[in-house]
Amino acid sequence: MLTRREALLGTAAGAATAALFAAMAATPVLAEVRAGDISTLPREKVTLVAPPFVHEHQQVAIGGPKIVEFQLTVKEQTMVIDDDGTTMQAMTYNGSIPAPMMVVHEGDYLELTLVNPETNEMPHNVDFHAATGALGGAKLLDVNPGEQATIRFKATRAGTFVYHCAPAGMIPWHVVSGMSGTVMVLPRDGLKDEAGKPLKYDRIYYVGENEFYIPRDENGKFKKFDSLGDSYDETLKVMRGLIPTHVVFNGKVGALTGDNAMKASVGETVLFVHSQANRDTRPHIIGGHGDHVWEQGKFANPPAKDLETWFVRGGSAGAALYTFLQPGIYAYVNHNLIEAAELGATAHIMVEGKWNDDLMAQVRAPAPIASY
């Protein structure tokens, strides 16, 4: 059991870390900012959209650097994570798992306001892997219930980056409870292939993969908890075993299938951004490929070509560009197929268009084995 008071104070280990952070914070983190220059920059306010969609953005930047404003509101909520009605005491940014994607260009300033409503139980913050210093900004964003804070960081490296909650003493628990998202910093002149030729996408899908650790009762059934504090001890025990009970895309088993399957057309180029804040994964499009893949997600590196499966390290986001050549239903999976089929890491893509007989044809349909 973790009371709200204990949670606010952090555990003993957390308190020690907090002391260390305080010492680091004493160094003037904001000293190098040339406030005068930045105050004259144009500002843009972006309304975030829930994944797997991404807010509207330019692939090639128009004009010079700007300040792009975003807001995240922390929601602690009970969420259903599979078809059996299994619930998790979740912690989320803006109510979605994963948290929304924010897109800026290299050289832009990302300005985030983090709101932690009074109704929440826990302190929260954000560690941006795209940011430099102050534990990815987490140290400057610690907000207790009833508080809000704003930070600004310069997007100095192009690529797809994870962001996640990192409160002292409870980091992994907040992350595996849903608090992770993605920032995409595009090169100002857009994506390029290995020869420096521009690459464009017609659509972008943001697949956030999360693994969950739900405690079971003595009969092996998943337990329900009334609050975050109630769920803490037992969840931590399952986490320490390192074997997740669920591995899902978009927060729930089957969340990107059926009516909510991703959609594309033959000839369209789709950018798939795959983000996993905590655990390694290996995205694969069944029946397709990755034409240009930034496995590590960092656009200053030339993309790998024609990959069958790509490796996304836990704590990173990767990007894969693919032009669909054949219509049909594609499965987009974590190609540990046990995790895909048994634990939930499967999405579907419905692709419309003309069939290409040259690429594939059924020469003979299934029929009784010919006798000789």
Added chain:
Amino acid sequence: MKARVPASIAFVAAALAAATSTLSIVQHSGRAPVAARLAPVETVTVVPGTFSFRLPGEYLQAGRPVDAPTRIVSFQAGFEVMKYQVGAGDYARCVTDGACEAANGNATGDTPVTGVSYRDAEAYAAWLSRRTGESWRLPTDEEWSFAAAERLHDDALGLADDGNPAIRWLARYRSEAAGKAERDPQPKPRGHFGANSKGVFDIGGNVWEWTSTCYVNAALRADATVEQSVENCGVRVADGRHRGYMSTFIRDGKSGGCAAGLAPDNLGIRLVRDSPSSVAVLKWLRAKRAG
């Protein structure tokens, strides 16, 4: 698991099955004695009738996938089917008796049992028959479809093949996906989905029902008669909101991995009771006395 069945023989078998049911007599009273601890099973008598039945399985015509042909099917004697799906509590009794494996679903009481395979369904039917001295079995796909009445979903796509196989795949996916996201897959107490016009409850809710019908892969002649068919009884028809084909040992349909289709929300059981022959009743009584 795989049997090659010439079409002519398959149809003779179907005709024989129909003839058998024609001979049976519908009885409501004077049933075989029911073991004391089992509550009587509520049933509905599906009255005789004729309907247009779309055959289960996958069909090719001139090498291209087509909708399965339909046949006019007559039930001249009618049959008795469980009014509700088998409840979790009823199934648990079979488990207690050591005749059934515990189900995967976590429902209790009157809520339909879920997380059961075809094998589990067969085991339950055998156990119930032993315990009651009655003759319980899974329905055929034909019987289920007839009892489903207006809740029967016609799985025809009505698409002409233009050499693009993906059109059928996408249409099938769309049809099976319709409403799935909004649907609560948690099993509901019995009766939740109401009765159809034949008084059978919960058909087409979120629990699919096993049938004894095997999966068939067939080729049609130009006149839609079956030229050849290969039957695979390792896969049976599970009926519900759409017709599903599931391996007999599967308890929870999953749509993960390479199978880019949509599985039933849940798998459950509804049985048909065959009218007892006097021989069967005597046999049961004798066995009972001996035991």
